[in-house]
Amino acid sequence: MSDLLEVRGLTKTYRRSRETIAALRGVDLTLAPGETLALVGNSGSGKTTLGRAIARLIEPDGGAIRFEGRDLLAMRGRELRAMRARLQIVFQEPLEAFNPRATVFRVIADPLRVHRLAGRAEMPEAVSRLLVRVGLEPALAARAVHEISGGQRQRVAIARAIATRPSLIVLDEPLSALDVSVRGRILALLDDLQAETGVAYLLITHDLGVANAVAGRITVIDGGSIVEEGPTKVVLADPQSAAARRLVAAVPRLHRRTEPARIGG
Amino acid sequence: MSGPLLLSVRGLGVRYRAEGQSVEALTGIDLDLHARERIAIIGESGSGKSTFGLALAGLLPRGSEVSGSIAWPGLGAAPKPGKDIGIVFQDPGSSLNPVLTVGEQVAEVCRTHLGMGWRRSYARAVELLDRVRLPSPEGIVRAYPHQLSGGQRQRVAIAMAIAGRPRLLIADEATSAIDTVVQAEIVGLIRELCSADALALLFITHDIALASGLVDRIAVFRAARMVEIGPAEEVVSAPSSPYTAALIDAHLGLDAA
Numbered sequence: 001m002s003d004l005l006e007v008r009g010l011t012k013t014y015r016r017s018r019e020t021i022a023a024l025r026g027v028d029l030t031l032a033p034g035e036t037l038a039l040v041g042n043s044g045s046g047k048t049t050l051g052r053a054i055a056r057l058i059e060p061d062g063g064a065i066r067f068e069g070r071d072l073l074a075m076r077g078r079e080l081r082a083m084r085a086r087l088q089i090v091f092q093e094p095l096e097a098f099n100p101r102a103t104v105f106r107v108i109a110d111p112l113r114v115h116r117l118a119g120r121a122e123m124p125e126a127v128s129r130l131l132v133r134v135g136l137e138p139a140l141a142a143r144a145v146h147e148i149s150g151g152q153r154q155r156v157a158i159a160r161a162i163a164t165r166p167s168l169i170v171l172d173e174p175l176s177a178l179d180v181s182v183r184g185r186i187l188a189l190l191d192d193l194q195a196e197t198g199v200a201y202l203l204i205t206h207d208l209g210v211a212n213a214v215a216g217r218i219t220v221i222d223g224g225s226i227v228e229e230g231p232t233k234v235v236l237a238d239p240q241s242a243a244a245r246r247l248v249a250a251v252p253r254l255h256r257r258t259e260p261a262r263i264g265g
Numbered sequence: 266m267s268g269p270l271l272l273s274v275r276g277l278g279v280r281y282r283a284e285g286q287s288v289e290a291l292t293g294i295d296l297d298l299h300a301r302e303r304i305a306i307i308g309e310s311g312s313g314k315s316t317f318g319l320a321l322a323g324l325l326p327r328g329s330e331v332s333g334s335i336a337w338p339g340l341g342a343a344p345k346p347g348k349d350i351g352i353v354f355q356d357p358g359s360s361l362n363p364v365l366t367v368g369e370q371v372a373e374v375c376r377t378h379l380g381m382g383w384r385r386s387y388a389r390a391v392e393l394l395d396r397v398r399l400p401s402p403e404g405i406v407r408a409y410p411h412q413l414s415g416g417q418r419q420r421v422a423i424a425m426a427i428a429g430r431p432r433l434l435i436a437d438e439a440t441s442a443i444d445t446v447v448q449a450e451i452v453g454l455i456r457e458l459c460s461a462d463a464l465a466l467l468f469i470t471h472d473i474a475l476a477s478g479l480v481d482r483i484a485v486f487r488a489a490r491m492v493e494i495g496p497a498e499e500v501v502s503a504p505s506s507p508y509t510a511a512l513i514d515a516h517l518g519l520d521a522a
């Protein structure tokens with residue numbers, strides 16, 4: 001099957017007072033339709049920068065991105081707007097992405113309205129259905145975004161992203177504040193949606209347990225370069241790069257009484 | 266070992282009012298916290314964990330109804346947020362000022378709460394940014410929050426929270442966007458602060474494995490109530506509530522299939 005997303009030689013350098021930061025140093029990456037690829041790496045390694053460049057929210061300095069066979073970086077105007085329904089992003093910090101005073105209803109209804117996926121009359125029903133899918137009460141729709149909990153906000157962001165039935169969703173730490181029971185439900189939802197619609201996910205996460213549970217393939221970024229890529233089970237069981245080895249070694253483990261005694265301090 | 270009693274909560278309840286709805290966020294919470302003691306709060310999304318942190322810090326939004334009592338025998342007076350209590354909010358971006366450099370923000374805490382001069386405050390800011398393992402802190406002090414990655418912003422928020430040498434640190438999902446390597450280092454730093462500076466810790470997290478390696482006691486929240494509290498190892502090895510048991514079973518380790 002041909003690729004859904006193909007990133008070649010992507011570069012991005014930021015300037016910050018007297019420093020320059022090479023956030024992406026020639027990144028290559030491909031994603032097939034219906035695939036889940038985990039993108040992991042240290043804090044500051046360039047994951048969000050890459051995700052935002054793919055979602056056309058920041059302009060890279062160099063390189064190429066093809067999405068559904070077309071040159072993503074050349075898209076303008078109407079073509080670009082139509083693409084936004086097909087390629088959604090869930091932001092790392094949902095509170096920053098939305099106007100905190102906007103209601104939950106508006107946050108979810110906006111993309112449905114803009115892309116003409118629901119008329120005025122069907123809107124309440126469409127919004128309720130999406131809220132229920134992410135495990136939230138429909139009554140939450142009336143609240144402002146700052147009047148719900150952090151994990152509820154993350155789920156509203158996911159409801160908004162799936163609303164337009166995209167073919168690719170960039171998920172930037174989408175589960176970071178969710179307890180395991182809710183997380184399990186969201187992972188199941190993402191799975192069902194993939195089976196139904198064939199959506200692909202680029203899952204940015206620092207949680208190797210989550211990557212292990214849902215992504216068939218994993219790619220490791222370090223200092224703006226991809227340093228390792230392969231089937232998730234293989235990479236996590238036997239990491240080759242120093243970056244991947246460090247991440248795997250530091251995964252917290254449950255401290256039970258039956259484990260050898262640990263002296264705190 | 267833990268020290269004298271810092272904080273005593275009895276029968277705490279919180280209700281929010283929003284758009285004509287009244288939301289019961291907490292009910293009947295009792296908790297004693299001692300100096301040097303580290304407690305984790307875990308539990309379901311929406312169960313009231315952040316609300317509990319905000320209530321202790323006196324930062325609940327206007328219009329919320331609070332019942333029960335929060336006493337601070339260890340302080341003698343009502344605590345000042347920033348000075349007596351350091352807080353890392355769940356959404357780190359929202360606690361940082363977008364128009365000040367991160368160095369200015371951390372230094373400002375030292376100036377206001379420790380009475381240091383500007384030059385010393387700024388030097389301490391660099392030192393704190395280094396302690397939370399930010400790379401090249403001399404450069405990062407001059408950055409604005411939006412020029413940092415999510416995990417870097419979280420670490421700035423941690424540096425700000427400990428800058429005023431508080432007696433209690435409330436960390437709400439403070440390491441949720443930080444990779445495992447830095448997470449382990451931050452946990453080490455917090456542990457060190459608790460024993461060296463007699464800091465007490467309220468560590469709100471969804472990560473039960475992370476909690477189990479850091480804290481003395483774990484409290485489990487569900488639907489506005491505290492359903493279980495006990496020594497960390499006991500809660501993890503022999504949970505008394507079925508909800509806690511389910512949380513532990515659902516933990517996604519690397520060895521899980």
Ligand SMILES: Nc1ncnc2c1ncn2[C@@H]1O[C@H](COP(=O)(O)OP(=O)(O)OP(=O)(O)O)[C@@H](O)[C@H]1O
Pocket residue numbers: 014015016021023041042043044045046047048049050092206411412413414415416417442443444
């Ligand atoms: N707008 C910006 N201006 C200057 N530097 C930036 C900007 N945004 C990010 N950076 C820097 O670029 C690098 C990559 O940042 P990015 O946000 O892509 O990292 P990340 O891998 O998503 O990290 P995290 O896991 O902490 O979210 C970091 O060193 C960061 O400080």
Ligand SMILES: Nc1ncnc2c1ncn2[C@@H]1O[C@H](COP(=O)(O)OP(=O)(O)OP(=O)(O)O)[C@@H](O)[C@H]1O
Pocket residue numbers: 146147148149150151152177178179281282283288289290308309310311312313314315316317326355
């Ligand atoms: N300002 C507010 N107005 C009205 N309701 C609120 C407000 N803030 C929170 N709530 C509600 O109160 C309940 C508890 O919220 P809280 O933020 O304490 O949960 P939490 O345990 O921290 O959840 P999470 O793990 O998702 O962060 C939730 O049902 C939430 O929707």
Ligand SMILES: [Mg+2]
Pocket residue numbers: 047048049092172414415416
């Ligand atoms: Mg990021």
Ligand SMILES: [Mg+2]
Pocket residue numbers: 149150151314315316355437
């Ligand atoms: Mg919370």
